[in-house]
Amino acid sequence: MRPVSQPKEHHMTRNPPGRTPFSTLSRRDLLTIGAVGATALAAPAVIRNLGARPMGQSVKESYDTDVLVIGSGFAGTFAAVEASQKGQRVLMLDKGSVGWSGLSPWASDSRPFDPAIYDREEWMENMSTNCEWINDRGWFDIFMDESLSILDTLDAWGASRCKPFERSRVFRRVLEENGVEIVERVMVTSLLKDAAGRVAGAVGFTFDDTSQDCRAITVTAKATILCTGAGAYKSPGFPNWGQTFDGDAMAYEAGAAITGKEFHDTHGTFSNHSAASYQNWNWAQEVTGAFIMVGAPDRATGGLTIDAALRASASGVARGGGAPGGGTEMPPDMAAMAAAAEKNLAYKGKGFLAREGLTLDFGLPPEGPPPGDGPNKGYQVGGATAGMGVHKSEGVFCADYTCKADGVEGLYAAGDALGSMLCGASYPGRGFSSYGSAIQGRRAARFASEAVAATSTSEVPQSEIDTKIAAMWAPRERQQGYSPDWVTQVLQGTMTPFHILYIKEERRLAGALSSIEYLRKHIVPNLIASSGHELRLAHETANMLLNAEMKLRAGLFRTESRGTHFREDYPARNDDDWHCWVLMRRGTDGAMRMSKHMLPEAWKPDASASYRDTYPRSYPGEDAFRATGQAG
Amino acid sequence: MPIERIHGCTGCENCVKACPTDVLRMDPDTGLAFIAHQEACQICHLCRLACPVDAITLTPDKSILPLVSWA
Numbered sequence: 213m214r215p216v217s218q219p220k221e222h223h224m225t226r227n228p229p230g231r232t233p234f235s236t237l238s239r240r241d242l243l244t245i246g247a248v249g250a251t252a253l254a255a256p257a258v259i260r261n262l263g264a265r266p267m268g269q270s271v272k273e274s275y276d277t278d279v280l281v282i283g284s285g286f287a288g289t290f291a292a293v294e295a296s297q298k299g300q301r302v303l304m305l306d307k308g309s310v311g312w313s314g315l316s317p318w319a320s321d322s323r324p325f326d327p328a329i330y331d332r333e334e335w336m337e338n339m340s341t342n343c344e345w346i347n348d349r350g351w352f353d354i355f356m357d358e359s360l361s362i363l364d365t366l367d368a369w370g371a372s373r374c375k376p377f378e379r380s381r382v383f384r385r386v387l388e389e390n391g392v393e394i395v396e397r398v399m400v401t402s403l404l405k406d407a408a409g410r411v412a413g414a415v416g417f418t419f420d421d422t423s424q425d426c427r428a429i430t431v432t433a434k435a436t437i438l439c440t441g442a443g444a445y446k447s448p449g450f451p452n453w454g455q456t457f458d459g460d461a462m463a464y465e466a467g468a469a470i471t472g473k474e475f476h477d478t479h480g481t482f483s484n485h486s487a488a489s490y491q492n493w494n495w496a497q498e499v500t501g502a503f504i505m506v507g508a509p510d511r512a513t514g515g516l517t518i519d520a521a522l523r524a525s526a527s528g529v530a531r532g533g534g535a536p537g538g539g540t541e542m543p544p545d546m547a548a549m550a551a552a553a554e555k556n557l558a559y560k561g562k563g564f565l566a567r568e569g570l571t572l573d574f575g576l577p578p579e580g581p582p583p584g585d586g587p588n589k590g591y592q593v594g595g596a597t598a599g600m601g602v603h604k605s606e607g608v609f610c611a612d613y614t615c616k617a618d619g620v621e622g623l624y625a626a627g628d629a630l631g632s633m634l635c636g637a638s639y640p641g642r643g644f645s646s647y648g649s650a651i652q653g654r655r656a657a658r659f660a661s662e663a664v665a666a667t668s669t670s671e672v673p674q675s676e677i678d679t680k681i682a683a684m685w686a687p688r689e690r691q692q693g694y695s696p697d698w699v700t701q702v703l704q705g706t707m708t709p710f711h712i713l714y715i716k717e718e719r720r721l722a723g724a725l726s727s728i729e730y731l732r733k734h735i736v737p738n739l740i741a742s743s744g745h746e747l748r749l750a751h752e753t754a755n756m757l758l759n760a761e762m763k764l765r766a767g768l769f770r771t772e773s774r775g776t777h778f779r780e781d782y783p784a785r786n787d788d789d790w791h792c793w794v795l796m797r798r799g800t801d802g803a804m805r806m807s808k809h810m811l812p813e814a815w816k817p818d819a820s821a822s823y824r825d826t827y828p829r830s831y832p833g834e835d836a837f838r839a840t841g842q843a844g
Numbered sequence: 845m846p847i848e849r850i851h852g853c854t855g856c857e858n859c860v861k862a863c864p865t866d867v868l869r870m871d872p873d874t875g876l877a878f879i880a881h882q883e884a885c886q887i888c889h890l891c892r893l894a895c896p897v898d899a900i901t902l903t904p905d906k907s908i909l910p911l912v913s914w915a
């Protein structure tokens with residue numbers, strides 16, 4: 213689809229044997245051969261799929277297991293090991309490979325809670341203030357109970373003191389030692405249901421068709437755990453292009469509720485080489501030893517707030533030269549950081565912090581530039597993770613801490629795929645995510661294993677398998693339509709700008725929503741794929757578009773501002789109406805249904821505290837709105 | 845360009861497995877890795893970190909596609 217430069221060395225770039233050399237055609241070539249036969253008035257312009265082929269005779273591989281784990285990061289690895297230790301047969305699928313794909317090869321920091329040295333109350337209150345009071349306090353209790361045991365487990369495996377990417381080797385070794393069957397480079401597209409309507413496995417395909425054609429993979433299982441991570445819109449500068457909310461999409465199709473979509477991750481990138489993920493994250497892979505964060509999270513500062521986006525819009529971003537960040541970056545508050553570091557130092561050498569050889573982070577920035585850092589990265593620009601929500605706060609909704617998808621039997625989710633709301637409306641500093649995934653993976657496996665023991669097997673009807681496989685192959689078989697690359701580009705152009713994604717207002721959201729709805733209705737059913745690689749992209753594109761609709765609808769629905777969800781037309785928190793999570797479920801008519809899940813009264817902020825004490829961060833226009841009820 | 849060049853490959857397949865976005869494939873004729881889908885490269889360097897013989901060259905630049913009305 214894309215204009216690809218000519219290979220510099222012959223052996224580096226070649227077309228799969230017997231395939232049309234589709235990727236070497238430029239878009240313009242396609243346009244001249246395209247525009248054939250309009251299928252519907254609403255979608256008249258199409259291009260021909262030069263790689264179309266019938267897939268019905270493709271090789272099918274089938275597996276049967278007790279517990280199917282989809283995804284092999286922190287969540288998937290801990291889930292698979294736990295299920296196996298509970299006596300289950302475990303099969304793991306991943307569209308990448310163990311420990312290398314997803315976000316897990318990047319996590320460098322953790323913040324384990326040690327009851328011997330830390331104040332539980334302080335952690336809970338700081339967390340709630342930073343996450344703006346809709347964080348799940350039950351999940352945070354579980355985090356405080358179990359995070360130290362994750363450090364112990366990683367330590368025992370030999371994975372707590374190596375570079376982040378080196379954990380891949382450790383995870384694989386541990387999975388193999390525990391007898392987990394691993395099938396990699398399989399794009400899972402859909403969950404299977406048995407005759408009783410329980411989730412009972414999944415289908416996917418091998419996309420590497422260089423020396424062998426794509427194969428259909430079918431797994432039947434008594435319980436399925438989605439450890440598929442989160443997603444983004446293949447945005448520049450963050451290493452998560454492989455992540456496209458596939459778990460959400462599969463769970464939503466199966467009837468699960470999805471939550472947390474109105475909140476955002478807010479990582480930025482740099483203006484020079486803004487697509488270069490590694491230039492933003494080289495320090496994480498080049499330092500030796502994972503960092504242990506010390507002390508309680510801060511109640512207001514720290515973390516991934518929306519301030520940078522707000523400042524960018526308010527200040528008229530100064531481009532090039534000038535202050536660091538081109539006017540969008542506030543200088544770090546060195547005095548506050550030094551005070552926090554001082555406080556953290558008081559813990560040094562106590563409790564688990566007395567262990568030899570851990571790399572401890574006491575809160576001050578490292579001295580000097582990270583290794584491998586270029587001299588001129590330019591100024592900071594926003595949206596490196598456009599589309600991604602708050603780690604641990606977006607995804608499959610579970611109502612009872614079992615990790616079971618609410619209302620769907622046989623389906624569990626853990627880690628970034630689970631909308632646990634551990635981190636509420638914004639990510640409160642570093643160190644909760646990877647251990648959060650591990651804790652949830654282990655927990656999902658415990659409950660899934662109990663359910664397996666109590667389940668009598670029920671067959672998955674062959675018609676169910678056939679239908680799901682046919683839908684999986686469809687873009688490859690389609691003779692004409694739209695390329696996933698082009699649709700993704702349109703999605704990015706619609707969703708990424710700050711005035712849609714981060715700074716919201718009713719009419720702008722509604723405008724974007726109408727465009728996304730058009731794409732979902734008319735373009736997704738006409739996605740084409742000329743190769744295994746493109747077939748994976750076609751499914752990823754459909755999943756990103758579903759997520760875009762969820763993000764816009766949730767953003768429209770929540771008529772207040774909170775954490776990383778900022779509504780210009782409602783620029784203040786409203787605890788009376790919005791001390792809740794927003795759930796989205798597919799209605800019987802196929803439309804997206806929104807609802808509120810109100811939170812316990814006991815989780816509300818102290819009514820006697822001042823508004824600014826409860827919510828230390830302020831939005832532009834907030835004070836006037838609170839005084840007059842009118843947005844300025 | 846993001847991933848630019850593979851030179852000196854010994855065919856261990858590590859980079860193909862490490863790449864999260866299916867940029868790299870093994871050439872069945874030569875038994876060596878090749879760049880199959882350069883446009884999908886997220887410039888994460890995992891392939892380079894996985895390569896035992898340091899055969900992979902990356903640059904931080906990436907060009908953006910022109911947007912056309914349909915394609």
Ligand SMILES: Cc1cc2nc3c(=O)[nH]c(=O)nc-3n(C[C@H](O)[C@H](O)[C@H](O)COP(=O)(O)OP(=O)(O)OC[C@H]3O[C@@H](n4cnc5c(N)ncnc54)[C@H](O)[C@@H]3O)c2cc1C
Binds near residue numbers: 283305313320401626
């Ligand atoms: C640059 C960066 C820095 C970070 N720093 C930190 C940090 O310092 N501390 C911290 O705690 N956290 C950090 N995080 C976050 C942390 O890495 C993640 O929250 C955590 O690793 C998520 O683990 P997971 O197992 O839930 O999901 P992931 O690691 O994302 O794993 C998901 C897996 O599912 C697979 N998958 C997805 N869809 C499909 C499908 N359709 N079919 C088959 N397989 C599929 C993927 O290939 C992947 O292997 C960072 C993340 C990044 C990217």
Ligand code: SF4
Binds near residue numbers: 847862864866887
């Ligand atoms: S830099 Fe990352 S995305 Fe690019 S080829 Fe290497 S592993 Fe794949």
Ligand code: SF4
Binds near residue numbers: 858860
């Ligand atoms: S990791 Fe290096 S040696 Fe191994 S296949 Fe890739 S380029 Fe070749």
